[in-house]
Amino acid sequence: MIRQPTGKTSSKQRLPADNAMFWEEDDNKGPYQVPDDVVDIGFKLKSKTLPLEHAWALSEALHDVLPWIREEDTAGIHQIHGAESGNGWLRPEDTENELLHLSRRSKMFIRTPKAYQAEVEALTGQVFDIAGHKLEIGDSFVKMFGTQPEQFCRYVIVESGEEDESAFLQRVVQDLGELLDTRIRKIMCGKPHTIRVPEGDIQTRSVMVADLDPQLAVKLQQHGVGRGRHLGCGLFVPHKGIKAVGETEDKTHFTGAE
Numbered sequence: 612m613i614r615q616p617t618g619k620t621s622s623k624q625r626l627p628a629d630n631a632m633f634w635e636e637d638d639n640k641g642p643y644q645v646p647d648d649v650v651d652i653g654f655k656l657k658s659k660t661l662p663l664e665h666a667w668a669l670s671e672a673l674h675d676v677l678p679w680i681r682e683e684d685t686a687g688i689h690q691i692h693g694a695e696s697g698n699g700w701l702r703p704e705d706t707e708n709e710l711l712h713l714s715r716r717s718k719m720f721i722r723t724p725k726a727y728q729a730e731v732e733a734l735t736g737q738v739f740d741i742a743g744h745k746l747e748i749g750d751s752f753v754k755m756f757g758t759q760p761e762q763f764c765r766y767v768i769v770e771s772g773e774e775d776e777s778a779f780l781q782r783v784v785q786d787l788g789e790l791l792d793t794r795i796r797k798i799m800c801g802k803p804h805t806i807r808v809p810e811g812d813i814q815t816r817s818v819m820v821a822d823l824d825p826q827l828a829v830k831l832q833q834h835g836v837g838r839g840r841h842l843g844c845g846l847f848v849p850h851k852g853i854k855a856v857g858e859t860e861d862k863t864h865f866t867g868a869e
Contacts, residue, residue: 643825645755649685649833652731654719655749656691661741663709666690666842667808668742673841676734679727680841685833686727687840689720689848690765719748722846728753756832757849758825766804766815766844768837776800776816783818786836797821806842815844 662668670688673680680686693711723731732751739746773779784795801817823831828849835845 643758645758645825645829647753647755648725649722650725650728650756651689651720651722651754652728653752653754654721654734655751656713656717656719657747657749658713658745660710660712661691661744661746663711664807665711665741665744666806669739669746670841672739672741672746673721673734676737677721677727677730680721683724683727684840685722685724685835687722687835687846688843689722689846690843691717691719693717719746720754722840756829758828759849759851760823760828761819761821761850762823762828762831762847763820763850764818764836764845764847766806766839766842766846767800767818768839768844769803769814769816770837779816783836787820787831790834790836791823791827791830793827795820806839806844808842813839813842813844819850820847 666688669691670680673688680688691711691713693713721731721734734748735751737748739748767779767783769779770782773782780798780800783800784798787795787798798818798820801819804815804817806813806815818836820831832847832849835847837845839845
């Protein structure tokens, strides 16, 4: 057996005279290292309740102390979710006056470039008024992006003219294909959801993308899709596997738990 040297080789490689075997080592066969140039900073919360529809109020409060949060393409604010799974909780039809009851496992996550990480972590100890509800920020921790092949986004904004589900999905596939420079083979969208802001309601849908290799999974989390990151839109997180996205939306929540 003849072993081909590692490193760059000539495009015209000569085989051994007896042609017994040709063996070339892969220089890149080590495990993929997730970069830390963009991360999720998680915070424990010391509060009991928030408005169920709190995306706008939370964005406004955090923008006052993190004024770059809406301008940075890779920054975003995850909406906060409670422990709804297994407790018989059903999302009400009219959410405007409903409360979200927080548990000890409830967390707040902010997606941030590394350059702003220290500024985000400095939120610990601060108290915010979120539409009349006190939100006290506890200790922080860093959550690196996951490399799972399935990635889930709870809210992707439906643009004008995309009321039809197929038109929405076609645009998302095109955007993702351009971002990742690959053909999107497995994608599905789930139930619609409305985010209320002063300028009017924003319509969204959840999206699941599957069959991604680790590098593309991380790149999708770094850049997301569509607009509205400060409202929690376009932010992808790893998912354990493909289920009905509608079921996922109702029963599974990004709490930071492994």
